[in-house]
Each structure stands twice: as C-alpha cells, then as structure tokens.
Amino acid sequence: MKLLFLAPLSPKTGNHTTAERIRSHIELAGHTCELRDAGEFQSPADVADLLSGNPSFQAALAIHLFKAGRLLLDVQVPFGVIFGGTDINEDVKVEQKRVVMEQVLLRARFAVAFTDKLKEEAEIFLVPQSSKIFVQPQGIQTEVTETFCWTEFLRSSGVRSKNVDELRVFLLVCGLRRVKDPLYLVEDFSEWHCENMQNILVIIGPKIDPVFTAEVEAVVKSRGLLGPRDEPTGASCCHEKVLRRGQQLCLRGHVSSHLGGHGSQGTCGGQGYSRKCSCGAA
Template sequence: MKLYQREWRSDKVDRLFVRDRSVYNVIRFYKVHDNKQINSINKCQLNYYRCCFEMKVLLLSPLVDFSGNFATVTRIKKGLEKKGLRCFLKCSLKLSRSEDLKDTLDELGIDIILAVHVYKSGKILIDVKIPYILILGGTDVNELTSDHEKMDIMTKAVNNSRHIVAFGESLAVKFKSCWPNYDPMNVSIIPQGVEVFPNSFSITSYIKNHAKDIVTEQEGQPNCLYGCDTDLLIRQLSKSECKIFTIVGGIRSVKNPLFLIKTFSDWRMKQGKVTCWLLFVGAHQNDTFFEKFKEEVRRCPGVVYIPALSTEDAHALIQDSFALVNCSDSEGMALAILEAMALKTLVIARNIPGNTAVVDDGQNGIVFDTPENFIEKVENLLEAPEIIKRITEEAFNYISNKHSVANEENAYFSLLTKYC
C-alpha cells in the first residue's frame, strides 16, 4: 500500500487528501478553533485515515446472479467504497486456480482480501501471501465439513486467514466446533445490513406475460414458468383474492424446495383453500435436481415456479406476498428473511439454527418444524390479521435495530484497517 510520507503540518490540512467528509469536517473544526488540539488529538487519527484511503480491497465470492451472496457482497463493497476504500469484486468460481488469483492480485495491486465462503473462495486462497479475511457463507460450515477432502482444504484456508466473520451467533458456534483451535479473538459476528428497493413489479402481469411458456416448455428459455391452474391464479390475482406464500432462493437440495410442496397442495385442495398459492422464485443451480423439482411442481395444483428476479422485482413481490417462507435444511443467515422483515411481510421459517437466530417464534415471525406444523400455523394465521400486524411491526423494529447498513459498513471498515 502506498502511504503518505510527508510530515504532519496543521496549516496544510485543507490540502490534505481526505475522502471521508465527516473526518475532514472534524479536522476543519479543530483547525479553526484550536490549532493545538488538531496536533494533539487528530494527528494519529489522520495518519490512520491517510493509510486507509489508498487501500485496495478484493472482494471474492461465488457470484450467482440474484443470489443472497451476490446481494451481500455487493452491499459490502458499496459501503466500503463510501468509506473511501478502492474495492474490486471477483467471482471465485471463475478463478479456478491459485495462479489465476495471483495474477489478479498483482494486476490490481491488492492489499487485502475479503472472501465469502470458506470452501469455494478458500480453496484458491491457501497459498496467497496477502492477508485475507473469510466470511462464513453457511453451506460451507453447515454442509461441507462432513466431506473429508473439502474439510482439509477449508482447514488450510481457515488456518492461514487473519480473521473469520460470521453473520450470526449460531454460525460462529458451528465454526468454533469445527475449528476449536482457531483463536476466538479473531472471530467476529457482523450481522448483515438490510436495504430494500421494491419497484412497481406486478406478479399478475408477469404471469400473464409468461404463462405461455408452460405450454411450450422450451428448454433453455430464460423465462420458463412451471405450474398448473395458472389461469385460476391470474383471475384471483386480478381480483386481489389470493394469498401468496413466496419462497425465494436457488433451486438446489440444501434449500429443500420439495419440503412443503405436496403437503401444501393437498391441504389447499382438501380444505378448499384455493386462494392460497405456493410460489417459488429462484435460479436453478443443479439440472438433475431441478428436473425432479419441476416434475413435482407440475403434479401439484397451487404450486408455481418462476425464475430468479432482479433484486428490485423480488422485493416488490415479497412486499405483495402474504408471507415469505423458508424451508431450507440449513442456512447461514437468509437475506430474504431479513428483507421480508424490512418490508413488513410475515416470515414463516423452518426450525433450523440459521433461521431461529433471527426469527423468534410468535414475536417477529413464525417458526415451524414439519410440513404438517406449517399447515397448522398457517390455518391459525389466516384467521388472525391482528396477530400478523403485531408480528410484522415487531420484525420491522428488529431489523431497524439489529441490521443497520451503517453498522455493517463501520464493522468491515474497522476490520480491514486492522489488518492492513
């Protein structure tokens, strides 16, 4: 990193290259009111900022369009850039060899790396000499640690890292159980910041425009939509009669999209709840699993799948849904849950550690154990709008207090400047 070498002189503070306006204004205040104070109080602080503002940070993550990881790392990058750091974002899946990463680091002059996913990013970081910080993704710690080969690779990546970041307490506890010898002083919990940007997206218009794809079923089309009885869904949407239970996330086994489908469809038909719909939104990331999922959707009335939406479209859909549902087998911290809370949409989440770290049953959301338990709780909620209002207000307050974007920005900024 290139550092400023010139000697401190308070009379030249106005010419100093300071990108952070808040710091600049503090310096100007002391310069005007007390020249001695700026020398005694701000000299160390200003030298600190001098070091920071030419720092180059590489953010490394397995980037899948419209995924939670993509949204998270993009938000962190934007926050660090606001602080004056120069940031570069790369997909770890496209840097398949350590040599590819080394070339990137040399070309960009990177000072420090902030990497998401201990395995997918960690495997190309093992031999890197530049300091790096690992952010736990969820799947890496919850699922891949049982694979001995991948565990060996992750252990090397962990041992060579300067610091570990977990989104929540449950993930930090899981990490410590997997790597008990890692210095606990170098493990931090930084909750995800949440920001939402719902636009004018209309699910009614979307399904009207794409329902023809159910008939054509042309493989490879980017906007294929699967389901049955979509004519009924369109009629109900047009009259604002239906209640949509939305599941946002990649169609892959760890998200377990098959968990609720049959039970939900059977309940809907047997109990006459034909205005209730289960809507899946997400990219398919495994062709074999997606085929199995698609066939199940086609067999079950009341269940519809649409491909991944842009962030703004997804936020608008969540805002218009009766509930945001999570039925994953494991989670780090599901961003869609946090976004739903920020949008004042009811969250109904499966009872797994990553979810219950955020969702307090009956307080800021609903937690269920089995598909039958899900149906039981939904039936109660359909008759209790006042309970839903109380829960969603509490969820909104929780997000405002615990998942501030500003706090997230400050935490990562402090962490990076500590090691570089």
C-alpha cells in the same frame, strides 16, 4: 486501501448478490475493491501470483472458506473470510475440505458469520476461534415499485381469493436448483393450507438449473399436482391448490432481488422430496 475480493459468482445466486452488495459498501467507504470469481483460479498459487504482480493490493476478502478462502492460503497480505452456508452444511462433512477450512480460519485475521447459529456450528465443527468470528446479519434493501399491484401479482399466480388482504402469504425467494430445492416445503405446507385456506406459499426466483427445473416439472405433472392454469385433475385438493397458487412463480417465474441466500432461520438435512421442516420457518 485496495482489496482483492474472491467469491463464487454464479449468476443469479445469493453469493453473487451478497458479494456485489459487500463490494458496493467497501467502495462507498472510500476503498477500492476488485471482485473476482473464485472459479477463475485453479490454486492458491494463482492468487499469490496475482497479488505479487500487483503490489497495490493491500488486503483480501473471500466468501466461503473452502470455495474461495482456500485460494488465499499462500498470499502475503492480511485477509478476512465470510462463511457461506455450504461451508457448515455440506463441506465440513468432507474430511479433506474440513482440514483446508481449518487452515483458512487459522490464517484469517477475522471471519464473519451471518447468524449466531452459523457461528456456533463453525466453532463446533472447525477450530474454536470465538474471538475471531463476528456475527453480522445481512441487511436487506427494498425499493417500492409504483407500478406494482399486489392483488394482480397474486391473481397472475393463480390466487382467486375475494379478499386478498386476509391472506397470509409466505414469499420464498429462491432460485430453483438442486442444492436449493425448495419443493420439500410443499407437502407440509399443503397440510397447513388445508387447515386454513388463507395460508399461501409463493416461491419466486429464476430457473438457475434448467435441467433440474425440467425434472421438477416432470415429477409434479406426473403426480397430477399441477398443470398451467388447468382445472384440478383429481389430485389431492391440498397439493393442487397450493401448487396452483405458486406454479408460475415456482417453476416459471423470474426475479431480480436485493436478497441474499442466507436468510433461512431453519435447516433441513438431506436432499429430495421427502424432507420435512416446520412451515413456520418459511
């Protein structure tokens, strides 16, 4: 079987990583999968024309009901869709998008949600199609790097603990961009860190949005919370120590990872630096 697979493919994002992983599994199962960026197409008619001009396509698949699934509304082949977090957390709030997403869900042969919570919310906000939505958690593949030294990794990030084995390190893999702003964790985690100095938060990921990264660096520095390997500048001890431990990774680090972008077990509404959520969710 040959499938057309549509997904938002911005570099270094969870969508891109997830799409490549799914494509790989489809091909390992003996099928042919052509992965295309949803941004290449302007309308459902463009995708319909592609499929009608290439009858070898027998089915289609899409990540994100609105961003990619809407492009399959005019196709004549069966298709399935995979929910993205933006579908339920953002797009359902916009009436025009929600109507389109309902149409996509009604036409799709099946839909996949990565968590039970995502399925439940989809059934609340969209058409209740319990028999059509399947929950399939994302798998995570890790590989051991023989040259990697955990102690040196932490030290290069600013951690100066004498006994690294006693630390409780929370590692958040997240590209720094406005829609995935991870810094709302800082205030609450700082308080937790002050209660127990062994609790360390490390944020690692690429600088996907250079403009937003520059804004974050400016805000952090203006508040006296961080200077690259600087001594404390009189700022809050809690914030200083937490940020110094994560500063290289949080604002300057890079990572290539097998992780997708849907692993969070908690949700926080709104944007900005005033958001609150349980540190335990990290």
